[in-house]
Amino acid sequence: MENIKDFLSMSEEEKIRRIKSLDSKEVIHILTSVGTNALSAELLNQLAVAYNNSIQPEKAMETLDLVKEQERDAKWYYRYGYACAAISLRLQEKKFLYQWKALEMIEKAIIGSKTQEVIDWCLEIMDLRPDLTELAKMNPSSFPRLSAYYLKARPDNEGSEEKEKYKKVSAIEWIFDQKEYLPDAFARDFNMYMAKRYPDDWSEGMADEFVLEEPEILVTYEAWIRSPAQLHDNERLNEEDDLKEENKDNDMWQVEIMAHLKADNGKAFTLQELIFKLQNLMADKELGDHVFLEGMEYEGHECEGNGLINDPDGIPVFYVCCGS
Numbered sequence: 001m002e003n004i005k006d007f008l009s010m011s012e013e014e015k016i017r018r019i020k021s022l023d024s025k026e027v028i029h030i031l032t033s034v035g036t037n038a039l040s041a042e043l044l045n046q047l048a049v050a051y052n053n054s055i056q057p058e059k060a061m062e063t064l065d066l067v068k069e070q071e072r073d074a075k076w077y078y079r080y081g082y083a084c085a086a087i088s089l090r091l092q093e094k095k096f097l098y099q100w101k102a103l104e105m106i107e108k109a110i111i112g113s114k115t116q117e118v119i120d121w122c123l124e125i126m127d128l129r130p131d132l133t134e135l136a137k138m139n140p141s142s143f144p145r146l147s148a149y150y151l152k153a154r155p156d157n158e159g160s161e162e163k164e165k166y167k168k169v170s171a172i173e174w175i176f177d178q179k180e181y182l183p184d185a186f187a188r189d190f191n192m193y194m195a196k197r198y199p200d201d202w203s204e205g206m207a208d209e210f211v212l213e214e215p216e217i218l219v220t221y222e223a224w225i226r227s228p229a230q231l232h233d234n235e236r237l238n239e240e241d242d243l244k245e246e247n248k249d250n251d252m253w254q255v256e257i258m259a260h261l262k263a264d265n266g267k268a269f270t271l272q273e274l275i276f277k278l279q280n281l282m283a284d285k286e287l288g289d290h291v292f293l294e295g296m297e298y299e300g301h302e303c304e305g306n307g308l309i310n311d312p313d314g315i316p317v318f319y320v321c322c323g324s
Contacts (some may be wrong), residue, residue: 024050041071057083074112081105168211207272221320223285236306260308290322
């Protein structure tokens with residue numbers, strides 16, 4: 001655990017950089033030990049991120065409420081909307097109120113966003129939540145910017161045959177950490193996470209359901225690395241130029257990685273197997289605060305995959321969507 005005195009002696013910039021390198025449990029421990037009254041707006045935001053990633057959306061909202069109104073940016077509204085959306089999954093009586101609040105926050109996040117990044121995060125929530133999409137479709141005048149970016153750009157989000165075929169993996173979820181698992185240990189932690197996430201709907205047998213009927217796939221994801229040695233044998237960089245010395249930031253490179261995954265049975269991936277393999281890919285990399293798996297997006301087929309495969313017919317490629 002971080003020494004609190006050492007943390008307090010850091011500059012604000014150093015504190016933020018340090019917090020972004022830690023897992024959610026450590027972030028919550030440090031920042032609650034310091035006390036929310038002593039935290040800047042950015043550190044309050046990071047505490048809220050940790051609560052969201054730890055499936056504690058109520059605490060995330062309480063923390064975000066402490067940020068002064070004039071300091072609430074697009075990311076603040078996204079995180080508040082994320083928490084509202086998570087709470088709505090647990091409710092029946094007040095479900096609509098939190099769904100509506102989530103859409104209001106997403107709308108404000110899109111309006112206030114100065115980059116495409118936050119807009120993409122907002123659209124990922126919509127991709128994962130058909131109930132929110134349907135509510136927004138029924139009320140386009142209440143959410144005009146959301147309608148412009150999402151409902152018009154993706155009027156039928158399941159249009160193509162490939163999108164329909166790979167629909168299940170667009171909704172998979174998990175929280176990545178820097179722990180490399182053996183299969184039995186992962187099975188235990190995965191089922192505990194899913195049971196907590198969906199207390200009324202999850203059973204252990206669901207972990208073994210097939211979600212991707214492909215014998216092998218390629219996945220791409222973004223991460224920070226300190227050395228090419230962190231790449232596994234089944235991984236390649238999409239751009240070797242990313243490793244130029246001038247591209248380093250705090251002794252790390254931001255890179256996009258492609259990995260080749262094979263199904264254990266040679267036919268299809270189960271839910272647990274797929275997320276287990278993704279977790280172990282990520283375990284030795286830095287993801288910053290983008291540790292929340294928010295599905296995978298089909299991107300087409302590749303024949304060579306940066307030298308990982310040689311298949312004239314190609315195999316499917318998926319982008320691993322990670323949010324904060």
